[in-house]
Amino acid sequence: MSKTVLIGNGFSIAYNRELACPAILGTVLKRFREEGAGSDAGSALYRLATDVDPAATDGLEDLLGPLDVVGGALMHLHELVGLAGRLGPSEVTRGLGMVTDFMAALYQRGVGHVLEVVAERSKQTEGDADATDHEVLRDFLRAVVDASPGRTSIATLNYDGLLFSALPDDVSKSDMAEGYDARYVAVVEGGPLLKGQPLRSYDNQPGQYRILNLHGSLGWLHDRGQLLSFRIRDLESVDYWRAWRSGESTWSPVVVLTNQTSKTRRIGEHPFRLAYNIFEAELVNSTHWLIAGYGFGDDALNEALRRAAAPRAGQQRRTCLVVTYGDWPTAEHLRGVLGGDIELFISRAGIAGVVASEHWAAFAT
Template sequence: MDLVALVGNGLSIACEPRFSCSSLTIGMQEKFKNLGLDGADTALRKFAEKLNNSRSIDNAFEEMLGPLEAASGVLGGLYEMASALRSSMPGNGDKILESLRRAERFSDLFYRLGSTGILELIEEVSEGVDISIPKALVEGLVEVAAPGKLTIGTLNYDALLLSAVLAIDEERRTAGDLHFAADMADGRVEMFHEVTPRKEIRGHRIRRSISDFPSWPLTLLALHGSLTWLRDTRSGDVWKFELSDIRSNPNYWNDILQSSDWKPAVIMTNQSGKASRVTEQPFKLAYEAFQERLGGASRWMIGGYGFGDECVNSVLAEVAAKRHGVNCLVVTHAGSPTRDKVEEVLRGVSSCHIYDGDLKDLLRADEWREWRR
């Protein structure tokens, strides 16, 4: 019977506490200071609060960066509207257009400074981290799913879960199983790109349709992108690059920041921004594949996720309302998310086991044994 798992940042934190949102936000603030931008984090928070009906927000980097991404899009739209009305504008129309363009570029630059800085921090923190926890979890899930298929949707930008899947896939290949694990990168479409000056690295294009996915035992879906993904701004295609190639260039993230041809392909924004971004490719494809597989699975496992993303919750709730007979296991930590929140989203699920504890101890928990029966 097929199994679908949803994994959030709690798994990364179980491997390394510095993956917490608060730690990464502090790291982003430090990067701003190192660039001579003292006070930028305070200004970002105040800007976000102003656009959020003065509701106070915490220092979560997504909430702070989201308004910048939105502002860049709005200013771009205003520039296009002003350009269309140029002939009827007052004599200073050129100055208005130039001001709008500069403001748009400023918003985009600050967003890219913050988002690229976060991805660089995640890559730095993840280097050398022991992947035994995600590897053991994936192995356990594969065992529960067998002889059916396992699909894992991850909300994490880091490559810890990917590294665990690749390690298991390599073991399977050594044992003679050549078609075990797939992710969103299409291994059939390979090309070398000069994403940084004077050096080409190998990339695989992200799949374009559900039919592109092979029917293998394990599929990993990066629902909100990955630090290994880059979008070619000229073609719009998204490519996945090897983590080893990224780490071999000490100036990689600065080069990407300066590039006009390549930019990170991740959803790193607030809730309203996420609702819009998940309708864009390749995230739309990831969500469609995730929803389709949820609907065909008899078991679900949700771990390390606080049920805070409405775009994710809506998919879970929609499928739960239609898919009867699902046996679900939810891993919470220190009572978060609450049982009420879990049951609100998964109210259609017939059986929901909740284990409140550390993900690293999940495979030894009574709730795990009860769920997998």
């Protein structure tokens, strides 16, 4: 009997409600206004989002995504400057360059603020083995470990380090960073050298419980071909996210933070492609799935779940326990993603209440 776990934003919210996407977005827009963006920054981003994608919502990824999309699209227009006519190619090239740089800087500022807010609101427990204020997370993961005595993959959509820190200390666990060949680099101009571990390039994670960061991590950075994982607290110590927003660091975050259209392209790139490939293979080979704190609103991830859930000849019927809080997602929506071949159980008791609920046995047995 093999088991695979998927952890969504609801896991982090169970620790701190201010890690919910609407709360993060509200703080980011407030910081935009404080930096001179104007009182209508949120509405302007929403109008841009719906122009790029009429199906866009006022959510965090949909509002920041178009800044990434439009900036990339403008770069391709450089190939057409020969059609500029009386304006002159050089004038158009200069104008496009300025707008492209502006869009990139705006996206960088937005992403930088988002990641800084996430770090601020989760840092009390990240890497702190003695912390007691995320007991709910510890209790939940202890129950997951007790119910999963075999090798288990735990995929997460969250950037913070709460999952790794809340896993029991007495189990063998690993993440997507290699355990050797450490590099020491200054990620902030004039700052101290920080220890970074290269990210894995193939499926070689040791340990009984391995964490797959499907959408990246606060600690993942890249610069000129180097892709390293740093301790989050080390990045905080050098005020990394402020420095990156201000152009004082050439090291960029490695995260998926964009709209649905661009996300499909982004997860096809390393290291996200590796994480998704491993996760989907684990789903296919597992008899029991646990999906906790995920709202089933991510098109690319839903498609991966749909593919993995497809019936296969000679394979035991899978059991899936979905843990949520409130009325969403509905059973109908879940069936639309997972299909009818999976034995589906839904607990609406949330991360804090699911272990004591009648549904826990669906995953634990």
